[in-house]
Amino acid sequence: MGLALMFIVLALLLIGGAPVAVALGASSLVYLLIEGLPPVTMLHNMVNGINSFTLLAVPFFIMAGHLMNTGGITQRIFTFARAMVGWLPGGLGHVNVGASVIFAGMSGAAVADAGGLGNIEIKAMRDAGYDTDFAVGITAASSTIGPIIPPSLPLVLYGVIASVSIGQLFAAGLIPGLLMAVALMIMVAWYAKRRNYPRDGAFSVRTLGVAGKDAFLPLLTPAIIIGGIATGVFTPTEAAVAAVAYALFLGAVVYRTLSWRHLLRVTMDTIETTAAILLIVGTAAIFAWILTANQSAQHVASFVLSFTDNPYLILLMMMLLVLVVGCFMETIAAITILVPVLLPVATTIGVDPVHLGIIVVLNLMIGLLTPPVGMVLYVLSRVSGVRFEDCVRATLPFLVPLLAVLLLLVFVPELSLWLPTLLYR
Structure with a gap:
């Protein structure tokens, strides 16, 4: 009786628009009171x-993303x-994907990618004559690469909840993240041919060398993070x-673009985001304990x-459940609620917990591109000035390559398990 009422209260609060942490905490408290347990x-x-x-x-990965x-x-x-x-x-479409792959090795958050790179990418594509729907769609889709390629905040939380090695999860995400990039670039090439999108100039070794020299120190960030762990x-x-120390060094010492005012804003944004995430994790912990x-x-x-x-x-049944939940619930909350339930089922049928982590996180990243929650869509709507409904329509075609990669990972687990097996087992 108490468990059924807990789920009813949770559903009503979420439908009513209550914050996820409030919904989890209140429904758990209702269960404790009904069962006579001390609050x-x-x-x-x-x-x-x-x-x-x-x-x-x-908090440190969040701060590193803000500093970048x-x-x-x-x-x-x-x-x-x-x-x-x-x-x-379709040059700038490929640039969009490539920049997200590089930034993924620094921030580990899709929203940070959409909010930081998204503004630059959409403006550049509009100025070059690309359709707004294409610019918004590929920017939204490419931002989901961030939490798959290490480092990754969702994979850190999954590792904590599932008691799985974070290092193995990070290694497992590298090949799937690159597969996502390849699939999206194939989609960009199809759009370029269909809409006759131009190349962004001819290839120049000199231009690449100058840009590489200018970006050399930021490009070392993934090498420092991944290399140090490996x-x-x-x-x-x-x-x-x-990552935070290196980002501070680049912003404050090398490029001198990070002022005290900027640092204060970054710090406050980090505190606010971290508090929200940990409040969800804390309330989800009592919910998971009850389950x-x-x-x-x-x-x-x-x-x-x-x-x-x-x-x-x-x-496939589990992935369908995660996909539906991801449409309505924020990633962190979905991981903390679903993993304790799905992990025993997965291990019973012989699924490696590391493999499960990659496909669950990728599934939830797709959820970031779908209404009604769709955090990436809300961010891009704000930075691009495009209505949320139009962002949804623009993103729908780009779900196809992402779902194709998800199905490929489900049926070929070696794609995510080969590297962690090579490095750790």
């Missing part, structure tokens, strides 16, 4: 839920990507601190396995 249980579980050394990476955006680094990345792939048909110089959490106490995961596993024992069919 202090909620506080204990919330504190335990965020009392993790690994979660220290969250305010320190003039995103413009250098865009210029380098332009010199590297702008000569292809060689054991520092942990993923310490890598986040290194665990009621053996909900085992019941779900038994229910699913009663239909079929085909692992691929079960994975």
Whole structure:
């Protein structure tokens, strides 16, 4: 009775527009009161839920992304990507994807990519005569590469909840992220041929060299982060601190574009974003504890396995569930709620937790491009001046290559497991 009422309260609050943290916390409190458990249980579980050394990476990766955006680094990345792939048909569309791949190795957040690079990319494409729907669509789709290629905030949180190595998750995301980039570039080439989009000038070794020299230090960021983790110089959490230190060095010392006023704004934005994320994680912890106490995961596993024992069919059912949830719920909340339920089902049918993490996060990234939540769409609507409804329509065609990559990863797990097996197992 208490569990059913908890889900009813959660659904009503979410439908009513309540913040996710409030909905999770209030519904959990209702369960505790009905079952006669002391409310202090909620506080204990919330504190335990965020009392993790690994979660220290969250504010530092968020701050690193903000520093990249305010320190003039995103413009250098865009210029380098332009010199590297702008000569292809539909040049600025390829530049859009290439810049997102590079920025993915620095921020690890789709919203940071959309908010930072998105403004530069959409303006450049409009000025070059590209259709607004194409500019918005490819910018939205390419931003989802950020949380797949390491470092990645969603993968850090998944690793904490699923007790999976963050290093292995980061290694597992590299090939899928590159596959996403290739799929999107194929889509750009199709659009370029259909709409006769131009090349962004001829390829020039000299231009590439100048742009590469200007962007050399920012381009070292992924090498520092990934290389440091792979060689054991520092942990993923310490890598986040290194990313912040390096971004501060570039913005304040090398380029001198980071003023005290900018640093204060970055700090306050980081505090605000981190507080919101950790509040969701904390309230989701008590929600997950209640589900665990009621053996909900085992019941779900038994229910699913009663239909079929085909692992691929079960994975597809799970991905459909994640996709639907991702349309209505923010990524962090979806991970904290779904993973404790899905992980036991996945391990029962022999799915590697690392593989599950990659396809769940990619699935939720697709959810960022779909209404009604669609955080990336809201950000791009703000930076581009395009109505939210038009952003949705512009993005729909670009869901096709992303869904194709998701299905490929579901049926060919070696694409995500080969690198972590090579490096860690």
